[in-house]
Amino acid sequence: MHPEPVATRRVQRATITDVARLAGVSISTVSRVLNETAPVADETIERVRHAVDILNFTPHAAARMLAVRKTDTIGLLLPEIGSSFFVPTLRGIEAAVREAGLDLLIFTGTPGGQRRREWRQPLGEHNTDGLLVFSDLLEARELTLLFQHGFPVVLLHRSAPVGTQIPSVRFDNRSGVRKLLEHLIREHGRRRIAFVRGPEGNEDSFARESAYREVLEAHEIPLDPALLMENGFTEQGGEAAVQRLLANNVACDAIFTGDDEAAAGALLALRRAGKRVPEEIAVVGFDDVPLSRHLNPPLTTVRAPIETASYLAARQLVRLIRNDTADAVTLLPVELVVRQSCGCP
Amino acid sequence: MHPEPVATRRVQRATITDVARLAGVSISTVSRVLNETAPVADETIERVRHAVDILNFTPHAAARMLAVRKTDTIGLLLPEIGSSFFVPTLRGIEAAVREAGLDLLIFTGTPGGQRRREWRQPLGEHNTDGLLVFSDLLEARELTLLFQHGFPVVLLHRSAPVGTQIPSVRFDNRSGVRKLLEHLIREHGRRRIAFVRGPEGNEDSFARESAYREVLEAHEIPLDPALLMENGFTEQGGEAAVQRLLANNVACDAIFTGDDEAAAGALLALRRAGKRVPEEIAVVGFDDVPLSRHLNPPLTTVRAPIETASYLAARQLVRLIRNDTADAVTLLPVELVVRQSCGCP
């Protein structure tokens, strides 16, 4: 793309030995002034600090990790970064990690959920002090193993495998779905409510679906399997699902997509098909991502405290690392956000 | 939040010595079969592999880094994760990093741009093999220092400090702005075009602003300072800017926000004020984030290859680390995306 390539020659970085030599002290002393781990003469401190400045010295992280037997870093296991859900998620984690003065090592799943079974795990006891897992990449087996080793792990939007006590932080999905659907049923008289579920194996999606079934049952609305659409938590997924629904000529007066991204896709498909929202078909989502208030019409949904969830999860992990304790489960309340896509003015 | 706290007891992880003992070989041999770095008898390989499985052994990363004198990890310096711009950005970086088999260490700026001047840098030669910098957190001084040390650095959406040859990958902002504004001027006859700039010090914003000035000049449209709004690349920023514009009763027939998030905010403010878009005031943005097609009306903007940019930047960094060469500058083309907010049907 550009004609002039750039080349580079490496320069050796300074080590603690260089600093010690320049300051005329032993490496032990250098270590002490750097870490303030033992009293050192003022004049010596001065000399060492000066040498550090001159050489622009920073201790080699790996050497330090090896010596102190901890990495001061947290590992984050994510599914493939696909939706705007990740913006608040990463913010929350980063905030907590920074507050704790730790580093953040991140690994995301391969597209297509392809599970890599290599002997060298990307993230684990060998390179982190604890793991924040928001992904189904790590199987229950491996989680259980980590738990048995006493390795700090916290789960985000996923509950602990049976037999373990791994702390987890999640949304109160059932309550959210209940509020949402009862609003649709009671206020707007909708009874033919389609559900576009999230990806296979996703716990949020599972919880939202079973709550959906419960609410229908409570209102004596028979469940029509034709109204249950298979799909992912993506815009394209929601779009495709609704296209199929329309193509199949399934009668319905409302669509509940498992998340907001899918709702955006659903709205696109409905508009293209000439359906009026919410008059003919109401649409509601879940999460309340930043996008949702801009949709046309603005989306009625459930506000999930995404950033808070990830922040708290990271804090729990820090606590687990430092004190060996954490809350077994943190269930975050959600709230109904009524806008116009449900039929409200 | 939950009554039952969880406690944990640590178990010692296995080391290469444990594996060697169990397999009845020396640690050198274990290392060789693990790294396939020298021929080993089949039967020995078998025994070692078996021991590794039993002990669930993974080499300690820090020890390995120390011995081989590289970290196999890339550092990513980001501004605070605020907008959906980061979703494709992170995807691209993660993809490249994973392809290369490296780890990703991430650090984001503190809110408010507070520059931390501590002796221990969060990311650098001491814990990574190279740095991808998408942020103004690292000052030109420090970048220059790294460059002089021959430490691999690649800049994303930011150009090299004078005197250095640090590779950078950027959008062709000028060309994008030109296409966008000429469309507004030629096709829709708009001449009172307000500009909502991005954050202070942001290069994309700077380039977009100077292109804006150039286009106006080329069309002999005098620049009205009242049409230049100070702001950030955020929805709230765009909203506030437009509110001010309206409050000041500044006549204008179009608004160009430096990015799409701000355009979303601008649309909100205009709708609240009862202005019709695009009839009374056209609105255009830059970036084409996923949100943009959902806006009301759908946003005319410039599509910037966000994911490609970050992917290529990470690839350049890998190349720099492995071959000591990279392209000095990668300028990515952008394209006009005409939707309805400009006045097109």
Added chain:
DNA sequence: CTGAAAGCGCTTACAG
């Protein structure tokens, strides 16, 4: 207050 030495868990010449 300071230094010499052992040790953290690996890799890699060097011998055999």
Added chain:
DNA sequence: CTGAAAGCGCTTACAG
């Protein structure tokens, strides 16, 4: 094909 030993760059008892 295999092992003993040195070394990577730090920290931390242990002596003084």
